[in-house]
Amino acid sequence: MRFVPFLSSTAVTIALVALLDNPLGKVPPPGPFFSPQYGFWQNAEPIDQDYSGTLTCNGLQGPVEVYFDDRLVPHVFASNEEDLYFVQGYLHARFRLFQIDLQTRAAAGRASELAGGKAINFDREQRRLGMVFAAENALKAINADVKFRTLLDAYTAGVNSYMDQLTEAALPIEYKLLQNKPEKWSNLKTALLLKMMSKMLSSGTENDLANTNAKSIFMPDELQQLYPQVPDSLLPIIPIGTKFPNPAVVPIKPAHADSFYFNNKATVQAQSLDPPAPDNGSNNWTVAGSKTKSGFPILANDPHLELSLPSIWFEIQLKTPTHNSYGVSLPGAPFVAIGFNDSIAWGVTNSQRDVKDYYEIKFKDQSRSSYWYNNQWVPTKIRIEEIKVKDSLSVFDTVAYTIFGPVQFDNSFSNAAATDRNLAVRWAAHDSSNEGLTFYKLNKAHNYADYEDAIRSFTCPGQNFIFASRTGDIAIWQQGRFPARWEGQGLYVMPGEDSSYLWQGYIPQQENPHAINPVRGYLQSANQRAVDGTYPYFIPGSYNTARGIRIDNKLSTMSNITPKDMMELQTDYFNVSAEDVRPVLLSAIQVDQLQGKELEYLEIFRNWDLMASPDSKGQTIFQCFWDTVQASIWKDELSRINPMATWPTEQTTIEWLLRDTLHTFADNINTPQRETLPMTVTSAFKKAALVLASKEAEGKLVWSRYLNPSIYHLLKDALPAFSRKGLAVGGYGNIVNAIKHSHGPSWRMIVHLVDGMEVYGVFPGGQSGNPGSRFYDNNIAVWEKGEYNRCWYMRDDDRKHEQVKWVLKFNQL
Amino acid sequence: MKFFLSVLLTLLGGIGISLWAQSPWWGFVPVAFILAVAIHQAPPKAFAAGFLGMLLAWGGLSWWIDWQNTSLLSKQVAVLFPLQGSSAALILLTGILGGLLGGIAALAGCYLRSAKSKVE
Numbered sequence: 001m002r003f004v005p006f007l008s009s010t011a012v013t014i015a016l017v018a019l020l021d022n023p024l025g026k027v028p029p030p031g032p033f034f035s036p037q038y039g040f041w042q043n044a045e046p047i048d049q050d051y052s053g054t055l056t057c058n059g060l061q062g063p064v065e066v067y068f069d070d071r072l073v074p075h076v077f078a079s080n081e082e083d084l085y086f087v088q089g090y091l092h093a094r095f096r097l098f099q100i101d102l103q104t105r106a107a108a109g110r111a112s113e114l115a116g117g118k119a120i121n122f123d124r125e126q127r128r129l130g131m132v133f134a135a136e137n138a139l140k141a142i143n144a145d146v147k148f149r150t151l152l153d154a155y156t157a158g159v160n161s162y163m164d165q166l167t168e169a170a171l172p173i174e175y176k177l178l179q180n181k182p183e184k185w186s187n188l189k190t191a192l193l194l195k196m197m198s199k200m201l202s203s204g205t206e207n208d209l210a211n212t213n214a215k216s217i218f219m220p221d222e223l224q225q226l227y228p229q230v231p232d233s234l235l236p237i238i239p240i241g242t243k244f245p246n247p248a249v250v251p252i253k254p255a256h257a258d259s260f261y262f263n264n265k266a267t268v269q270a271q272s273l274d275p276p277a278p279d280n281g282s283n284n285w286t287v288a289g290s291k292t293k294s295g296f297p298i299l300a301n302d303p304h305l306e307l308s309l310p311s312i313w314f315e316i317q318l319k320t321p322t323h324n325s326y327g328v329s330l331p332g333a334p335f336v337a338i339g340f341n342d343s344i345a346w347g348v349t350n351s352q353r354d355v356k357d358y359y360e361i362k363f364k365d366q367s368r369s370s371y372w373y374n375n376q377w378v379p380t381k382i383r384i385e386e387i388k389v390k391d392s393l394s395v396f397d398t399v400a401y402t403i404f405g406p407v408q409f410d411n412s413f414s415n416a417a418a419t420d421r422n423l424a425v426r427w428a429a430h431d432s433s434n435e436g437l438t439f440y441k442l443n444k445a446h447n448y449a450d451y452e453d454a455i456r457s458f459t460c461p462g463q464n465f466i467f468a469s470r471t472g473d474i475a476i477w478q479q480g481r482f483p484a485r486w487e488g489q490g491l492y493v494m495p496g497e498d499s500s501y502l503w504q505g506y507i508p509q510q511e512n513p514h515a516i517n518p519v520r521g522y523l524q525s526a527n528q529r530a531v532d533g534t535y536p537y538f539i540p541g542s543y544n545t546a547r548g549i550r551i552d553n554k555l556s557t558m559s560n561i562t563p564k565d566m567m568e569l570q571t572d573y574f575n576v577s578a579e580d581v582r583p584v585l586l587s588a589i590q591v592d593q594l595q596g597k598e599l600e601y602l603e604i605f606r607n608w609d610l611m612a613s614p615d616s617k618g619q620t621i622f623q624c625f626w627d628t629v630q631a632s633i634w635k636d637e638l639s640r641i642n643p644m645a646t647w648p649t650e651q652t653t654i655e656w657l658l659r660d661t662l663h664t665f666a667d668n669i670n671t672p673q674r675e676t677l678p679m680t681v682t683s684a685f686k687k688a689a690l691v692l693a694s695k696e697a698e699g700k701l702v703w704s705r706y707l708n709p710s711i712y713h714l715l716k717d718a719l720p721a722f723s724r725k726g727l728a729v730g731g732y733g734n735i736v737n738a739i740k741h742s743h744g745p746s747w748r749m750i751v752h753l754v755d756g757m758e759v760y761g762v763f764p765g766g767q768s769g770n771p772g773s774r775f776y777d778n779n780i781a782v783w784e785k786g787e788y789n790r791c792w793y794m795r796d797d798d799r800k801h802e803q804v805k806w807v808l809k810f811n812q813l
Numbered sequence: 814m815k816f817f818l819s820v821l822l823t824l825l826g827g828i829g830i831s832l833w834a835q836s837p838w839w840g841f842v843p844v845a846f847i848l849a850v851a852i853h854q855a856p857p858k859a860f861a862a863g864f865l866g867m868l869l870a871w872g873g874l875s876w877w878i879d880w881q882n883t884s885l886l887s888k889q890v891a892v893l894f895p896l897q898g899s900s901a902a903l904i905l906l907t908g909i910l911g912g913l914l915g916g917i918a919a920l921a922g923c924y925l926r927s928a929k930s931k932v933e
Contacts, residue, residue: 005856006924013846013917017839020910031914034907035838036874037831040890041907044882167834173886177893721892772886 028177032168040176042169043772051806059157060086060812067794068806072767072775075317075794082154084320085334087810089158092314093185096331096769097163098172099310101182102714104189104332107196108132109387114178115718116390124397124413125273127385130406131199134430135191141434142187148437152187155334159185173771174715180390193332194436198429200305202461204276205542206354207646209268209423212492214638214645216265225656226648227491230533231545232655233580235552237464237476237530238513239520247536248508253486254500261494261501268421268493270409271643277306277743281544282349283570283736284466285524285551286474288517293560296753297468300566301338301347302745304738307711309722309777311765313337313747317794318443325443326793328747328763335439338749340759343446344469345751349525351462351478353541355428357489357503359404359496360421368400368410368422374498378403404496405430424496426503428481433459448473448516455479456509464525470753476523477514478530482507485538507537522555524548526736545651546734550576563760566750571786572736573611577654578622582610584657585629588681598689612737614704614730623732624692624706628684636669650734703730710742711764711780713771722771727764727784737786748788760788816862819852823866823915828874841867845915849922856923863919864912872908879904 020031033039051068064087067075074091078084092100105111109126111119126132143149163182175181215223254261284301292298305312313328318336327339338347362372363380370377380400387395400407404424411422434457441454447469455465455477462480467473483490483503494501513530515523526547529539553576554569586606594602601621608618630653638645648656656665657677666677675683692701700706709729713722731739738744745764752758764783768775782789792803826844830836845863854862879887879900887900896902 002924002927006921006927009917009921009924013842013914013921016914016917017842020914021839030910032838034871034910035831036871036878036907037836037840038838040886041875041878044878044886046881047883047885048881719893721889771889772882774885776885 023179028179033176038169040173040772043173043176043770045770045773047774049773052808054809054811056811056813057086057090057161058813059154059161060810062812064810065799066091066808066810067799067804068808069792069794069803070805071315071778071789073315073317073792074808075319075792077319077796079321081151081320083810084318085151085155086158086161088316088318088329088334089155089185090162090810091158091316092329092331093159093162095767096310096314097166097182098174099714099769100159100185100189100193100332102174103196104192105183107192107199108135109385112387112389112395114180114390117392120387120389120395121273123387124385124395125408127387127397128399128406128408128413129199129203129425130399130401130408130427130430131192131195133383133401133406134195134198134427135188137430137432138191138194138434139188141432142191142436145434145437148434148440149187151334151440152190152436155190156185156187172769174719177719190333190436193330195429197330198461200276200461201350201463202353202355202429203427205350205352206356206490206540207542208356208358208490208493209270209272210643210646212266212268213641213643215262215492216267217637217640217645220262226652227646228652229538229540230529231543231649231651233549233651234529234532234545235548236528236532237478237523237525237548238515238535239518240532242515242531244531244535245511247484248511249484249505251484251486251489251504253489257486257488261492262488264492266421267641268423269643270421270423281352281527281547281733281738283524283526283547283551283738284347284349284464285522285555286466286468286476287555287558287561288474288521289472291521291555291559291561292752293562294752294754296470297472297474298561298563298566298753299340299345299347299466299468299474299751300570300749301349301466302570302748303338303348304744305746306743307746307764309711309713309724309765309771310769311746311763313763313765315761315763315767315791319794323444326757326759326791327749328761333436335436335443337439338747339443340751340753340757341443341445342470342757344442344451344467345753346442346445346451347466347749348463349466350527351464351480351530351541352527352543353462353478353480353482353539354490355460355462355480355482357426358408358423358493359402359426359501360493361400361402361404361407361424361496363400363410363422368398368407371400371402372497373403380407402496403499404502421493423493428460428483431459431481433457433481435459447471448475451475452477464530466523466525468751468753473517474523475514475516476525478512478525479509480512481509482512482537482539485540487538489538491540511537520556524551524555526551543649544734545649546577547736547738550574550736563750563752563758567760567786567788569736570745570748570750573613573616573730575610575612575619575622575732575735577650577734578608578619578626579610581626581654581657582622585625585681588678589685590678590682593682594685597693598686601689601692602685612703612730612732612735614702614728616703616730617701619703619730619732620695620701620706621688621692624695625685625688628688628691629681632668632680632684632687633665637665640669704728707732707739708741709739709744712742724777724780727780729784729786745783748783750788757793759791759793761791762788815852815854816858819848819854819859819862819919820866820869822848822852823863823919824869824873827867827870827911827915831870831874839914841870841911842914842918845918846922846925849919850926853926854923856920856927859923860916860920863922864916866919867915868908868912870915871911872904875904875907
C-alpha cells in the first residue's frame with residue numbers, strides 16, 4: 001500500500017508549488033520571488049557588471065554608439081536625431097523603467113492600480129485637477145508639429161524597444177515585489193510626465209482656498225499687511241532700476257468686484273489632499289566674463305525638488321553631427337532639460353507665479369449636467385473616470401467640465417464631510433502647449449537669439465531660464481504664459497456665474513521679466529518675486545525672498561570668480577533670515593524669566609555663527625524657537641477659521657518685526673490678558689526649550705540629526721530599505737543650500753564656458769534605478785560632502801579614451 | 814554512495830534547469846522527482862537527498878550571485894523581509910525553500926518507485 005504515501009506526497013508537492021506560486025498576504029509569491037533564476041536575486045548586478053553589448057533594433061535608421069563612462073553616464077553618438085532620441089528612450093527604460101511607469105501612472109491618477117485602495121483619493125484628485133485632460137491637450141500641440149512628433153515617436157519607440165525584449169528575470173525588483181508589470185510607453189505618457197512637473201511647480205504656488213478663508217476673517221487693510229505683494233527687502237531677479245514699458249494689456253476689474261468678490265465673506269471647506277510641496281524651488285545664477293578669473297562666463301543651477309531614489313534626473317550626453325548637448329534629462333522625456341552644449345549653457349528655476357484660479361459654479365441640480373453661466377443654463381461636459389484598484393473593484397468618479405475647467409471640488413469630493421461650494425479650476429497647465437519644444441531647441445542653440453527663440457513658446461510651469469554663451473552673453477527670462485490680472489484677481493475663489501471674472505488676456509511674451517548683459521555682470525534667481533513694484537502687472541505667487549538676498553549679496557561683491565567659488569555658494573549654509581531677525585528676538589526676550597537649560601540654549605543661540613551646518617546647535621535652536629514664535633503670533637488669528645487661513649510668509653513676519661509693527665498680532669486672542677511682543681517671544685522660547693531638551697536627550701540637538709535629511713525610494717514607506725536616511729548635511733528652505741527633510745538640491749551644476757567646457761555636476765542618487773546596482777546611490781556620498789563630479793564632455797576623437805568603460809552598440813534591423 | 818550521488822545529481826540538475834531560460838521557477842521539481850525514481854532509496858534518505866541537493870542548488874546559486882554583488886541588494890531585501898539585514902539568512906531562506914520542494918518532490922518520486930514495485 002505505497003499508493004497512499006505516493007499520492008499524498010505528490011499532492012503535497014503540487015500543493016506546495018501552487019502555494020508558493022501565489023502571494024502570501026503582503027509577501028510576493030515566494031517561489032518566483034526567491035527563485036535565483038527569476039526572482040530578486042536576478043536584480044543583484046555583479047559589481048563588475050558589463051554594460052557593453054550589441055543590439056539590433058527595429059526602428060533605427062543607422063547605427064548608434066553609446067559610450068558609458070565610469071559613473072555610467074551614457075554618451076550617445078547618433079547620425080541623426082530620431083536615432084538619438086530612440087536610444088535615449090531605450091536607456092531611460094533600461095535604467096529607470098519602474099520610475100517612468102510609476103510616475104506617469106500616478107500623474108494620470110492611476111496609482112491605485114499599484115498601491116490599492118489607499119491611493120483612491122489621490123487618484124481622484126489627479127483626475128479632478130484634470131491631469132489627463134491637460135496631457136491630452138499637450139498631445140494636440142505635439143501632434144500639430146510633425147517634425148517634433150517624429151522625434152517623440154522615436155523616443156517612445158526606444159522605450160518600447162527595451163520593454164519588448166524584457167524578460168521576467170530582468171524586471172525591476174519593484175514589479176516583483178508589487179506583482180505588477182510595466183505598461184507600454186506612449187507619447188501621452190511623456191505628456192503626462194511633463195504635466196506631473198507642471199503640477200509640482202505651478203499647482204502649489206497659489207493659496208486661493210486658504211486666502212478665501214483669510215478674507216472671511218480679516219479686513220482689507222489687514223489683508224494688505226498680512227499678505228503684501230512686494231517684500232521690503234526683495235532683491236528681484238530683474239535688477240532694480242530696470243525700466244518696464246507701458247503694459248500692452250490692461251485688464252479691467254469687473255464693476256461689482258468689490259461687493260461680490262473682495263467683500264464676499266463666504267468661506268470654503270475644500271482643501272487639496274495632495275498639495276505640492278511649497279518648497280519646490282531652485283537657485284540659478286550666472287556671472288559674466290568681467291567677473292570671472294578666466295574671462296569666460298560661469299553658469300550655476302540647482303533645482304530643489306523632492307529628493308527621491310531613483311533620482312528624478314538622469315545624466316546624459318546627446319550627440320549628432322549637428323549638435324552636442326550634455327546635462328540631466330527627465331526619465332520619460334527626450335532631450336537634456338538642464339545642461340549645456342558647445343556654445344551655451346542654460347538652467348531653470350521655478351517662477352513661483354500663480355497660474356491657477358478657482359471659480360464657484362452653480363449647478364442646476366445634483367446631476368451636475370448644467371451650470372448657470374451668462375444668464376442661462378449651459379451644459380457641462382461630463383467625464384466618467386474609472387479608477388482601477390489593485391485587488392478590488394473599480395471606483396468610478398464623475399467630473400464635470402465647465403468653461404473654466406474641471407470642477408475639482410463638489411459635494412462628491414472634498415476632504416470635508418460636506419462642501420457647499422462647487423469649485424472649478426482654471427489652470428494654465430490645461431492649455432494646449434508643447435514645453436518639450438523649448439528643450440529641444442535649447443539642446444541645439446548656438447547663441448542668445450537661438451535661446452530666446454527656444455523659450456518663447458514655453459507656457460507652463462513658468463520658469464526662470466538662465467543663459468550664458470561662450471561668446472560672453474548672459475541673460476535671464478522669466479518665461480511662461482501668464483494671465484494679465486487686474487489687481488487682486490485670482491487671489492480668492494472667484495464668482496463663476498458669468499464671463500466677467502475670466503482671464504481677460506495674457507501678458508505679452510516680450511513683456512515677461514527679462515535681463516540681458518547687465519552692467520553689474522551677474523544675474524540670479526532663487527524663487528523670489530521677479531521684479532520690484534514698478535512692473536506694470538499684478539503677479540501674485542508663492543515667493544521665497546531670503547535665498548535671493550544671500551546670493552545677490554555674495555555675487556555683487558565677488559570678483560575673479562572660479563568654479564570653486566560657485567561650488568561654495570551652492571553649498572552655502574548662511575542663514576540670512578536669522579541674521580535679520582536674531583537681534584529683534586534677542587532684544588525682545590525677557591532673560592530674567594529664563595532658567596537652567598533655557599539660559600544655556602539662549603547662549604548658544606546668541607553666539608551662533610548663523611550657519612545651518614550639519615553640526616550646528618545654534619541653527620536647531622533658532623529654527624525651533626523661530627517656528628514657535630511665528631506660531632505664537634499667527635496661529636490664534638489664522639485658526640479663527642477652519643481650514644486655517646494662509647500663513648503670512650516668513651519674510652513678512654521678519655519685516656513686521658524689523659519695523660516693530662507687530663503689536664496687534666502679538667496678543668494671543670485666546671487668553672484674557674493682553675500679550676506684548678516680549679511676552680510672546682519669551683513664552684515661545686520657553687516652549688521651544690522644552691522641545692529642544694527632549695531632542696537633546698535623543699541626541700538630536702545638532703542640526704543634521706534634528707533635520708534628518710533623507711532620500712526616499714519612490715514608494716516611500718512601503719520599501720524603507722531602498723531609502724537612504726540620516727544624511728550628514730545641513731541647510732534649510734530659506735538657505736542657499738536648500739536641504740529640508742526630504743527635499744533639496746536635486747542636481748547641482750556649474751558650467752564654466754571655457755573652450756571644451758569645464759563642467760561639474762552631482763545629484764543625490766545614481767544613474768541606475770536598480771537598488772541592486774552599485775550605481776543606485778553612488779553619487780549620494782559625493783553630494784553629501786558638498787563635492788562634485790567632473791562631467792566628461794566627450795568628443796568625436798575620444799572613442800578610445802580611457803574614460804570609456806563600456807560600449808553599447810545599436811544596429812538597425 | 815547512492816545518497817551522495819543523488820544529492821550531487823539533484824544539485825547539478827537543479828542548477829542546470831535554472832540555466833535553461835524556458836523552464837518555470839519550479840523546473841527543478843520534476844528533476845528531483847525523476848532522480849528519486851531513478852536512484853531508489855528509502856523515503857527518509859530520498860527526502861534528505863532532494864532537500865540537500867536543492868538547498869545547495871538554490872543556496873549556492875544565490876550565494877554566487879550575492880558574492881558577485883557584494884551583498885548590495887541582499888542587505889536591503891533582508892530588511893524588507895525582515896531578517897535584520899542578514900544576507901546569509903536570506904541565502905539560507907532561499908536554500909530552504911528550494912530544499913523543501915526538492916525534498917518533497919524526491920519523496921514523491923521514491924514512493925512512485927515503491928508503489929510500482931508493489932504492483933509488480
